[in-house]
Amino acid sequence: MRREREMRGFYYIWDMSHVALQLHVVIALYALFRWGHGGIATINCSGNMWVEPGEIFQMGMNVSVYCQEALKNCRPRNLHFYKNGFKERFHITRINRTTARVWYKGFSEPHASMYCTAECPGRFQETLICGKDISSGYPPDAPSNMTCVIYEYSGNMTCTWNTGKPTYIDTKYTVHVKSLETEEQQQYLASNYVNISTDSLQGGRKYLVWVQAVNALGMENSQQLQVHLDDIVIPSPSIISRAETTNANVPKTIIYWKSKIMTGKVFCEMRYKATTNQTWNLPRLHQNHPTNLRRLRCSLLQSSKDILLQIIVKTLDFCREWSSWPSCCRFFL
Structure with a gap:
């Protein structure tokens, strides 16, 4: 009975030591690979690893990863595969003495680090053979909804677009700008927007832009x-300086505002709402033509005296677009 207990204790200790050893090997190997600044690419291979259909492939494809050892003084009993530090247990095929394969159905991870090892007789630990970083993703969608604007006084033409669905792999976006007057073409690397200095656009005023x-x-x-x-110039937002209401039979509100647009006639639009309301209202304007004046007469259909006001402008001369809505101005009328 005593000998049986001793044997059980021996097997238990040996089994736990074996598990701890395996865990130690996995952690040591994974840490070794990750410490390299270049990742898996820094491994000094004692053999070869390759991927079919390739190291970068479309997400959802079936993938085979091959490992071929070229170790000295080793006829490996087994070849093992690891993905992100974890040993693979299934879909492994030993092709011949030196080569094995692991197969993945519908691979859907954007990135994975693969490496393989060999069990060499007489060696205490598994021996590293080689490794690869693999990636899966999608080809890019055609960029869509492209717009280009020049915010007044910014000195840049800002272009934005919709990149479409995520690709999960490195994707480069290049903005092409071609002058319709000189045929000169320039290119700019970007992500989902680009700022192009207007000083660099020396080919006239008309351009074709695409991504x-x-x-x-x-x-x-x-x-x-x-x-x-x-x-495509967007005027700078205007600031309402004051507002006053006349005491006539039909009350009118006069809005005074300031703008960085110093000269030229401008169109104005205004909106207002009570501070307790969520809905903006458009007033009935008493002037709907361009003007040099920096005031606006209107009728506010609003019973509350505590209101928020905003105003936007555009010019006839060089800003064909409306300015953006500025911050709200609060007034007690």
């Missing part, structure tokens, strides 16, 4: 956008 998206799985171009630099 090209490229990654390892494909290439797409957006539709071309034709722009005139004078037509």
